[in-house]
Amino acid sequence: MLKLENIWLEVGNGNGENKDILKGINLEFQKGKIYAITGPNGGGKTSIAKVIMGIYHQSEGNIVLEGEDISDLSVTERARKGIAYAFQQPPRFKGLTVSDLMNIALPGLDNLQLRTYLRDVGLCPEDYMDRPLGAGLSGGEIKRIEIAQLLAKNSAISIFDEPEAGVDLWTIQKLIGIIIERYKNNPDKTAVIITHNENVLPICDEIIVIDEGHLKERGTTDEIWHLIKDDIQCKNRELCRGEMINEF
């Protein structure tokens, strides 16, 4: 089990002042469950993921993994303890290819596995295996490769940060199937999905709503989904029409 105990995160706002991004977050993530973290933009969802991964260091509170306080562990050490994170906006690498990066995610990855993971995210292996991870790939392609890495890494705790962003509907549908197959009722795995997607949210066991750094709602999908469904669907319809709305 992964526990976040009273997590506060303070960062500079660029004007020489500090701002609390996370304000006393308490959460538990159990094995065998899929969790959704949702909420308005800028509410602190990605910050929670980055605090778990060790990319951000909380100003207060503890992160406890299987009874061990991992608050002082580096990103590397947390990765080796079984936490993996698919970035919302993955970086590009000049010179490294798709298969290079996949091999870092899963050393010894064989050709068949590589092909399978790429197909899982809707990429044709022959077209992508040797492609450099540079400017020649679109944002959606880079994103799908990022998700393929997370699947290949097969960590105990996998955090997907807006997997739907920039990814086509067909791939998202396929990915939903893979997430269900991999994580639903799997006693060894936990999936945490930061998402606004109305197709992803219902497959989760629990939904956590984060707003302005606070834990606003938490409960089973049955309990929470009906509270936010209209807002989520409304938001997606608005976005489909190209209209800007700031929050749901």
Add this chain to the structure above:
Amino acid sequence: MNFSKLDMQMLQTISDMNGIPKGAVNIRLNGEAVLRNSSPNIKITSKTDKPGMNVEIRPGTRNETVHVPVVLTQSGLNDKVYNTFIVGEDADVVIIAGCGIHNEAHANSRHDGIHDIIVKKGARLLYTEKHYGQGEGAGKRILNPTTVVTVEDGAYCEMELVQIKGVDDTIRNTEAVIHKKGNLRIVEKLLTQGDQNAVSDIKIVIEGKGGTAQVLSRSVAQEHSMQSFHAALTGKTECFGHVECDAIIMGNAVIRSIPELHAENAEAVLTHEAAIGKIAGEQLIKLMSLGLTEEEAVNTILDGFLK
């Protein structure tokens, strides 16, 4: 000729040789050509007026490789050599050059390789040249290559010029003239460390209509090393040319990058890109999130960048 273990290690590093290759080969060791084989299509002969060799590749020669590595293991040697390569019309060959210096003493070791490469009409050449230095001596390892390339009508020349590591001082001069529908691609990769100094000066003139040139420079400067890259591209007619210089700067290193475009015709399309920067923090974090240590992540990024 029996090569020592050190000789073979150097040869392997600079030219991927695990033994004496079949076909045309010329191995220069400590200022002398110690092994030379010609092939039916590739003739290697000594120059008569100065140190060096002529490599003549018969027209139409296909799928052959010439190895011409140079190794210096004797400290204090100042080796200068003039080589001419003529790739006959419609040939399609690979030339693997390269120079390795092992210096264990206080005197400087230096090799100046002056190459004249002529790629005749319709021919294709892949030319690779790797430079490498090693040894614990205080004497410098110095490599100063000068390469003059002529790409004739419809010919194609691809050059991969790599400084692997361990070269204390280098001044690299590369000049090229491209004729009608000729195509030249130069990929240069440099790594400097410590107090090393590297200067690369590339001058390309596209004289023939439809000629193309592409220069891609990737370099990494670490610690207190210094690099200067200057690529000048001149288009005299309807042509296309592009210079791209990408550098990663680390520690207290200094990098200068000066792309220069010179168009003498309204139909000349010449472009350049230049970027110098440190390793992006998000790249490091990404690789560390896959389980690499920070040092492993840095090395992975640099290896990929210079691959």
